[in-house]
Amino acid sequence: MSLTAQQLGELIRAGVPMAEDIGFTVDEAGEGFARTRLVFSQRLIRPGGTLSGPVQMALADASMYAAVMATIGQVEMAVTSNLSINFLEKPAPGDLIADATVLRLGRRLAFCEVRLLSPDAETGEDTLVAHVTGSYALPGNR
Amino acid sequence: MSLTAQQLGELIRAGVPMAEDIGFTVDEAGEGFARTRLVFSQRLIRPGGTLSGPVQMALADASMYAAVMATIGQVEMAVTSNLSINFLEKPAPGDLIADATVLRLGRRLAFCEVRLLSPDAETGEDTLVAHVTGSYALPGNR
């Protein structure tokens, strides 16, 4: 039985301590993808007025987890095996969107891509602020 | 004038919000390296009793920053350009050590390696729990 976006958000906030801290929510999810969100709070800002790197990495990691669970169901034992992030632009001091896609689902590994987007309220256009790839090691008994 | 380990710890805790959360401290630092520490607290644990991936990434990021500043002095404008982490073993529920080395200091980029180590109180041996590489973009006026 597949999980709703809301259920995914609750599962991850309960299971990953930092997810709660960054106001992690799942906007939308389905077979092979999840669109998630960091809800902005002043507490996450570093001097200079931008969201820190670790905060962006936490969002990317949680969004990959959401995309994997949206695809294969609840897997408590899945663990990140590799994560590689390239920071491209400073995000604006606002919400951050993560578009996570499962590019390949193998028997033992799920390989994902995440695009972190900073929406511009005025223009309605999103700026790509970071690009992430990562692998999840899947539990053996699948 | 070079910065002491204690000054580096204070600078980073003040500048990177998540550094404070993970009890980030600098044990030792000098030309081209820094040995830093995440001071364990129950709050950082995820279900299953291990330190989460984002917490390890935050430690690695802060320790690269420490190694760069230990080498070239205080640089507020340095920003992480890329970070790639491979998770190798589950860390024990205790302090985590980060050994950060500057492998190459260019005019525009510093390239660093970090080894995250989980010390075993009984045997005195460290387990390599994650391996990290990363690049820092340095300010233009160097």
Added chain:
Amino acid sequence: MSLTAQQLGELIRAGVPMAEDIGFTVDEAGEGFARTRLVFSQRLIRPGGTLSGPVQMALADASMYAAVMATIGQVEMAVTSNLSINFLEKPAPGDLIADATVLRLGRRLAFCEVRLLSPDAETGEDTLVAHVTGSYALPGNR
């Protein structure tokens, strides 16, 4: 003045020794992207009948170079700064397509993504065989 796909192919085959070996050609190129091709030859096959990893990496590297030059014109001094490849499926023993996109063009770095695709002659569908990200250091006088 922008370069045609054919000019890009010639420039890269002349400049990168291995490009010639893999029968590198540029099918299509424009602002921010290039679609390139490895022309299959028996010589490139490793035992087991598949294209080796280094051959795929050479194609990815050359296709990023093509996408960068299609965007900013001929730059002989651009050098790859980082390349990260994830091998997802064994490619079929046939041509290999590379879709390279410039995700961000900064003053000093171009960040690119490449998808290596193995076309299936029967179904007409492409299989994603490898995913690549990479950075090009651009010459200083831009």
Added chain:
Amino acid sequence: MSLTAQQLGELIRAGVPMAEDIGFTVDEAGEGFARTRLVFSQRLIRPGGTLSGPVQMALADASMYAAVMATIGQVEMAVTSNLSINFLEKPAPGDLIADATVLRLGRRLAFCEVRLLSPDAETGEDTLVAHVTGSYALPGNR
């Protein structure tokens, strides 16, 4: 029964087409490591007089393979799962050394680090020209 450096070199030159092209040899190997070499030839040079990126990637890939086989014996089915390279300095037009280390040997994955070194005949000092990490997927029946 463990493989000698010479046997490893022969196995890899026979199995990886590009290894032959770069004059790949194994200088030394043992539990968890291999020191390998690209034997310089004018044919590998790109305009500007330096060894191309793909040639360095081919050397790194073959040297990881050597380190894995030096550790667990001959495994024909092992395939590179991920390779990430950072180019740090232009190599001199001469032999290139690769020091490959197995940082973690799991049941399903071997994680390796490779340092590409350009020896300076006059000073006897090696320059680190590239840093590589990579994962090998190991055959299931180990």
